[in-house]
Structure formats: C-alpha cells, structure tokens
Amino acid sequence: MNLFSRPFESPTRLTAVWALCLLALAALAMPASAQTQDAVGLPEELDVRAQAIYGELLCPQCRGQTIGNSSAPVAVSMRQTVREMLLEGASNQQVLDFMVDAFGESVLASPPKHGSSLVIWLLPPIALALGAMAVALVLHSLKHAPHPPEALGLTASSPADAAYLSVVDAELGDDTARATGIPEDQHR
C-alpha cells in the first residue's frame, strides 16, 4: 500500500524556479540577527490575508499540516515568502500560483476550484441536493400513506404479529394436511 504514500517525490519539478526558491527559502530560514521569526511585519489587513493563505498551503516536510500549523523551518520560510509577496502587492492567487510552481500541486491544502479538481467541490452539494430530494419524497409518501391500524393504536406491533400469524398459519396448514391425509389413508 506504500504506492499511495509518496507525497512530495516528483524530481521533475526541480526546475530553475524550484532551485531559486529553495535558495531564497534557505537564506530566509536563517536570518542572521532576527529576534523573531516573524521578521516581516504586516499591516492588519494583509495579516488577515496571510493567515488565510497559510491555511491553504501544506508544509512539504510535515504530514498533512498546513504551514500555518507547523513550525518546521520550511514552513517558517514559506510563511516568510507569503508575507513578502503580499507586501510587494501580490494577490492571494499569485502567491498560491507561485507556491504551486515551486512545490507542485500537492502543496495546496485543498484542490483548486477550477479545472478537473472542480469535481471534488461539486459532488458534495449535488449529493446533498439528491439526499434532500429523497427525504422530501419519503416525507411526502409518509404523509399521504393510508393510516395503518398500528398508528390508530389498534394493534401493538403488526409486523411481529404478521410474522407470528404466518408461523401459526404454516403450522396449521401442516396440521390440516396431515389431518386430511390420515383419514384418506384410513379410507383406503
């Protein structure tokens, strides 16, 4: 089953962008005299956007954690890159595109809402709508069903009784068959 679990092993991605990015990240990861890792301060509005982007990107070295949730060096430097790009006026999409170019599509914490990945976003609402229709149909048929005797409180549990009665019927049937059989034999 290990064929599934190779998240970030696509060497074809080692393009120039990749290498440049790695260099940039490595340089950022070890700031000579930084007192805090959040070296690039952001105005509040950009900070909100940065936090949103952190939640959209996965830390390549950690299993399934977003860069917002990880304190691994690569996550720290990716956060740094996000902040810098936002400061330079990049849009959220541009930041995400840059990261996809650098690390491949698997860096995205969830698939993009366009292209072939759209199906993953579309199926849940479709399924919910179908389910809602099914529930509506069931309710409709229940409301317009004839009142069974049980609902009127005439019998306690009709299927149980039905099962019981069928057993009784079967046994009675056997008995009558036998009962009619014996006299026939005696007749002969």
Place this chain on the structure above:
Amino acid sequence: MSELGTASITIALAIALYGAAASATGARAGVPALSVSGRRATYAATLALGVAVLALVVAFLRNDFSIAYVAAHSSLSMPRSYTWVAFYAGNEGSLLYVAFALAAMSALTMRLTHRRLGAQRGYANAVLLGILAFFLLVMRTLANPFAQGAFVPADGEGINPLLTHPGMFIHPPMIMVGLIAVAVPFAFAMGGLLARRLDDDWVDTARVWGIVAWALLGTGNLLGAWWAYTILGWGGYWAWDPVENAAFMPWLALTAFIHSIMVQKRRGMFRLWNIALINIAFTLGAFGIFINRGGPVPSVHSFGASTLGWVFLLFLGVVVVGSFGLFFQRWGSLRSAASLDSYLAREAAFLVNNLLLLAIAFVTLWGVVFPLISELVLGRTITVGEPFYNQVNGPLLIALVALMGVGPVLPWRTATWAAVWRQLRWGIGITGALTVAAAIAWRITLPVVLVAIAASTLVAVLVVSELARGTRSRHRTTGASWPAALWGLVASNRPRYGGYVVHVAVVMLAFGIIGSSFYGSERDVILPVGGQAQVGAYTVRFEGTNTTAFLDRTERVATLSVSRGGEPLGTLEAWHGVYPDFSMLTTRAAIRSTPVEDLYVIFSELQPDGGSAAFRLLVNPLVWWMWLAGPVLIAGTVLALWPARARAAATVRLPAGANSDGGTA
C-alpha cells in the same frame, strides 16, 4: 509465552469458526442445543483470547525479546506502566486487542439479550463470531503478535515517544473498541435479516450498543484531539487528517442511527432505514480500521507502517457486499407500517438530522477517498485538507446544531406552526438578544460566526427553558422542592434528558471550535534568555532552560514567566524531549488554561548557541470548554442509558430463572 500465546489464538480461531457454524445452523434448523453451544463458543473464545492477552502482557513485563513484537515495541528502559500502551503500539498487538474486545462484547451481549429474539440472536452470534474469526485468521497467518524474531536482541527498540502521553493510555483503545463495538448492533441487524425477523424486538439491544459504540468513539476522538493539542505541538486539535476522519465517519453514522432508532422504538417507523444506517456505520467502521491499520494515506496518527492493507480492504469489500446484498434481497419484506400526519413533526426532524449527518460523513469520505482515486487513476497527487472540510462541512455542521435546538421541541406525529412558534418564540428571542450582545461585546462581525453562535446558543437556551418549564410544572403539581422537582423530571425520562445533556456537551464543543478557529492568534519567535515576546494580551519572558539526560532521551524544560498588562501571572514550563533512537523530537506544550482562553507555548528547539530558543506562542480562546465537553458527554450518555440498562436487566433475569441454558443443552 510465545507458544502459549500462539496456541491460544489458534484455539480461539477454531472455537470461533465452530461457534459461527453452530450458531448459524442452530438458528437455521431451529436446534436449541446448537444455539446454546454456539453461545458457549463465544464465551470460550473470549477466555482463550484472555489467555493470549495475558501471555503478551507477561512477555512485555519479562522483556521477552525473543518475541519480535515485544522487541519492536518495548525496551529495558521503558517504564513498566507503558506496557499498556506498547500492547497496541503495532498492528499485531492492536489486532489481538481488537479481537479480545470484540469477543468480550459478543459474550456480554449474548449473556444479556433476551431469548425472545430467538433465531435472530443465533444469527447475530454467528455474524459476530465470523468477524472475530476474520481477525484471528489475520493474526494467525499474517500478523502473529507472538511470532519469534530471527534472533534475540539484547534490548528492544523501545516505544514510540509520541505514545508516551496520558491521552495515549485511553484514546487509541477507546477508538478501537468503539470501531469494533459497532459490530454488535450490526450483527443484530444482519441476524434479523437472516432470520427474516423484521419486528422491533432488536431495537433495545441495538440502541444500547449503538449508544455505547457512539460514546466510545466520541470520547476517543475527543481524547485524540486533546492528545494532539497537548503533544503534537501545532496548537490545534483537529486537522481533518485521514485517520481522524476514519474514526469520525462511523461516529456520524452512529449519531444518525441512535436518533433514528428512537423513531422505530416509539413509532415502529424507519425499519428499513435503521438497518441501512447500521450497515453504513459498520462499513465506515471497517473502512476506519482499513485506514487506521492498512495505512493507505499518510497521517500523523498512523504509527505502525503496515502491509496488511489488502486484507482489510478485502474485509471491507466482504462487509459491503454481504450486508447490502442481504439488505436488498430482503428489501420487499421490510416495510414500515406508519404514516405521518404533518411535515412538522419530530420524525421529519430526525430524517433531516440523518440527512445532514450522512452528508457530513459523505463529504468526509469523499475527501479521504478522492486523493486515492486521483493518485491511482490520474496519477496526480492531490491533497484534500482543512480548507475543503471547513468550507463544505462547516455550514452543514452549523445547520445540524440549529436543528439540534429545534428538533427536540417538535412533538411526535404532528404539530402546527402556531404551536411550534409558541414553544420557540421565547427561546428565539433570548437567543437573538444574547447573540447581539455577544456581537457588540466582542465586536464580532463575521456572519458565519454570528450564525454559529446563534445556533449554539439556541440549543442551550431551549434545553434550559425545557428543563425550567418541566421543573416548574412539577413543582406546582407535586409540591416538591425545586431541586427535587428537577431531579424527578430528569428521572422521569432519562433517555430524553440524557440526550439533552449530550446536546449541551455538543454546544460546549461548538463554542470551543468557534473561538479557537476564528479568534486565535499565534506567533513564532526566537528568544534569548531574558527576551520577551507579545502574543494577544500576554507578555512572555524566557527565563532559561533546564536539561536532564535520561537513558532513552534528553529532556529540556524552558521556564517562561507570563504577565498580562504588567500584572504577573506566574510561570509556565514548556517541555520537549529528544529521542536519539527515533531521531525524533516530541514537545509537550505549556498551557495556561482558563475558561476564556488558553495561553499555549511550544518549546520548538534550543538554538545551537544554547543561549536562545525557538517558541511558538498561541492564544486559543474557549478551548477549555472543549475538554469539559468530554466528561459532560459521558455523563449524558450514562444518564441516557441508565433506565434501558435497568429494563434490560429485568427482562434478562426472568428467562434466566425460567429457562436455564444448561437445562436445554
């Protein structure tokens, strides 16, 4: 110990196979002696597995490294108490654990259920023993916990350091028992189908075991979240990780089931649907075991890398084909004999509840499965992570919470809009006022947060008002004192009020989730000794570290003093341990927890210069309430199960006296 353990498993396997055959034949041909023999097989298999469990425990305690499993999961330096954890740290041991739990629960059910169920009980026993035989066969052929290594190492490899946390003593065993406990109601549903008994006699058994499995999974998930929060060191508690999802999905289906089964209990409706629901729950449980033990997806929670994936996939396939095949074959004979007078009735609310829960389960399943499909079919690696689940499941969860407020107010069968409005208007008014007050007080502007707060508040307000109204009328009519009236009210309908308590626990969870997901703040800082950093309203000052060397690890404790607005709040100790054998660093966060917010400090690493250290500082509002929700949830469950247990005991005692199993054998 090795021979004893292996022999016990072999014997248990033989007994289980015999018992399954005997029970099925006994039920089919109506031979009581065979049915009794089948039930005794269940008891005997439990006993044999008990011996195997003891053998493994003794092997661990004796450091019997000739057994490969013991050598791989313990060491001489491991504290004795971790034997409990080491037992299920790998595939082989957890299989033994699951098998023993399944056998014990089967034995308990067979002991407690009413013989009125007749052939249904026999078939149910056969199904349970069949499932048990599967686990034992896997153990005997592919994953024997007692298999001997090629040589006897001088020392074992030791235990995974991530597992050495108090939460790990309860969380994994609870999840595993919860996942397998679904087998009991499932077996009775299958037994009913096989025996063509389509009445409501199995409902009490199914309800009790459904609730037990539900509570085990729910508490297990909460403990897992708590473990992740305190030890994984990222400040969160839930990441929609595949393994978390795997335990979450059957819990959702069970939640739907324990609501829907009440409709069958009260009104004889939804017979078909309840069987479908328990099939879905067990299928998702089997899928959970596959994800958990087969390891097709990378996860922070998967410890034992495994080659058993295909076996569990096979098991999953057999469960799906078998259960749904039988279900559809009996489709025609499973008619519910009831009708509805109004769309505005509790039955309808339960159907919508089921729809929402299954939708959430479906979204979660889709998110887990889609990357696998994408990888296999398209050859593209895709991650479906938090943003997807939050965006798709978030609204569904909020709708579910809102329904949780309104549903219990609706009467059975029929209601008028006017009557419902009369019931709800005060609750809605108070909720609206509280929500507006909260919005103003904490300057909340996000619409989704306001809706979530309103929905959660509505549940709490309606529960309180229901209790207040009932207590008042009881106080007036009986003249009892207020506390006595409240207790009398609760005692008069424990399932109902137990359910309310659980709803309150869910509201606590909701508030914790809202607070921490939308209003947390976090910083990563590197501080020299004496350095300070701000997070939220807190000032954290790094005072220094203390290093202690142990046999298997080096522990470092960073001391930090905390103040808020110049007022000192004491010190925190953030811990981490370096395990050279595992080349692993584990952290234990220092948490200053209050009902308002948690200050959460992770000691990420000591810089090479030794003078400064990296910290992750977080402020997580309202998380405290999430951990309180656990005990409240358990209390509610116990309250809800209490009378049913008393009644079950009463119904069991009678036939036990009237007809002893020994006499018929």
